[in-house]
Amino acid sequence: MKPTVHDIARSAGVSLATVDRVLNARPGVREGTRVRVEEAIAALGYVRDVAAANLAKSRVYPFVFILPVNENPFMLGLRREVEAAIGRSSTERTRIEVIDVPALESTALVAALDKVAGGDAAGVAFVAVDAPDVRDAAARVAAAGIPMVTLVSDLGQSLRDHYAGIDNIAAGRTAATLMGRFLGQRQGRIVPLAGSLMVRDHRERLDGFSEVMAQNFSHLTLLPAVEGRDDPALVERLIGETLRQHPDICGIYSLGAGNRGLLPVLEQRPLSPAPVVILHELTEASSAALVNGTIDAVLNQDAGHEVRSAIRVLKAKADGLPVIAAQERIRIDIFLKDNLP
Amino acid sequence: MKPTVHDIARSAGVSLATVDRVLNARPGVREGTRVRVEEAIAALGYVRDVAAANLAKSRVYPFVFILPVNENPFMLGLRREVEAAIGRSSTERTRIEVIDVPALESTALVAALDKVAGGDAAGVAFVAVDAPDVRDAAARVAAAGIPMVTLVSDLGQSLRDHYAGIDNIAAGRTAATLMGRFLGQRQGRIVPLAGSLMVRDHRERLDGFSEVMAQNFSHLTLLPAVEGRDDPALVERLIGETLRQHPDICGIYSLGAGNRGLLPVLEQRPLSPAPVVILHELTEASSAALVNGTIDAVLNQDAGHEVRSAIRVLKAKADGLPVIAAQERIRIDIFLKDNLP
């Protein structure tokens, strides 16, 4: 039978009230008594019944999600998943507030973080912009004792409690290996298509990609990254130009959210021989392109997993509980036309 | 504010006891009253607070896991994950009993299922052997109203409530596409290495693999599967023979648990040119082989996810609650040397 507070009280020879004071770090317990109670807790292997405690406290976890306003499919999907989590609020005892901030911009994000730091949130999740002022704001949130996880894009270590996103360097390396292996003996140029290299996740993907390309596939030439700002029209123009300029392009790695600009170009003016194309983010469009052979592989991160993981981790941190690390690792999903969900 | 039983009682103009009778399908409520209460429940959007209910019931979920006795790394890992779940029993309100049965054999499994059908378990998870007598036993478990999920290897649809495992046909197809793409222009023979084609998951992987090979890579010749019974010594002998017999082997797909026999052969007598090797199951050995280049890709299913998912689903079924389908989909993990965990 699981020990309860009553067992501890009996075992330590104190009253329930004293056990409660020790457990919840309330004042009014002499040092010696506190030690006795703590020993009893350790000896009996007591663990608080979180469900009962939450019931007694009528606890809800007030969480804040700070999301960039961004109409690309991935961010829209992320937002949808946060909304789905809001829909589960009553059963999960959460109250989730969403703060919208302009994308790729730090001042609004800093303001939002400072609002959180001054508020009563039990935790905050945000898509980080990796800038010094954001790091400072994060430090203030941490100083306020509010658990904090970064979502999708990370912030230089140690400030946040957890990162709910993929390892983007590994993703870039994986894309490079797939690209190189799929190309086999073929020679030519590879063009990476990014949104903006100011964003940490894009930069890391490109770094990983470039590194493996240089190291293992030096017969292929890596062009400088095309920065399409995730803007379909701009991407379409830039990629069109690049393809005209370099007729020997044999590989395209779209590491951002520029697929809506890229896919039409590939479908309307197919190159021959077809280049190997590897994309990030599984959407209806990229899924269809996989099936019809326009593209060769899609790397993906599951926004639903990220949101659910962020909430689980925030809850655990708020309660001072450990997390199952393996469960919270966000994996890089690799999709070929054969293993689409 | 979330509505409670008190709100329903007030709204329906009945007492708490009657609400309780309706909610828990206890007798003693007139049809008309029952309808009134149900309407109030629907109108207020009441959902039972599972945590409070479990507290009141002092509920524990008695689950049974039926696991094959099998010393291969994947099954050992699966067992470890079940034990980890047992370690979390007190916080998760579960009581997990493990029943060991001989691998690949149905009579003991049938006996175990019948024991479950006659017992008081709130759910059962088992690694299915796809045989008629197992299906019959599963039907008896279902008839006893006990939620049931298959783990790792499935049983012909409709009998179980859920399957916590990967789509093995898709896994085979994925392996084939990777193999074909990695080989590029190379010609030669491909040898599949299975444990036993009597097991549904192995059979399905081979089916998916063969199909894509025939369809998209007809310049490659697929040899009949070597059945190594997941026995290292046997695998080593059979694979050695096959490689000697066919010097033009350019691809190996190990779809079972025969890696402990296969890897030593590849490492001690490297072929030249090196064949493309794709394995199932990420272990220390396969991970090391990926890093040193002996093999090219590993397909994996995460045993921890499968066990946790099985428990979540069993709990939900026991409580008559919906599951988040996307959360419970077990994904095929593809590992290259670049995205190892």
Next chain:
DNA sequence: AAAAATCTGATTTACGTACCTCAGCTTTTT
């Protein structure tokens, strides 16, 4: 040594649900 401050114990209520008993009512059966 008295007063004040601090510590501790006992007890109670609450959270939302389950489940039990008992009394009183209504309907059905004889």
Next chain:
DNA sequence: AAAAAGCTGAGGTACGTAAATCAGATTTTT
């Protein structure tokens, strides 16, 4: 019309924890 059966309400206790109040004990300060 009386007896039996079925339905409903009222009220209680319980689950494990939180949190509050109050009284009594101990220590510290004056």
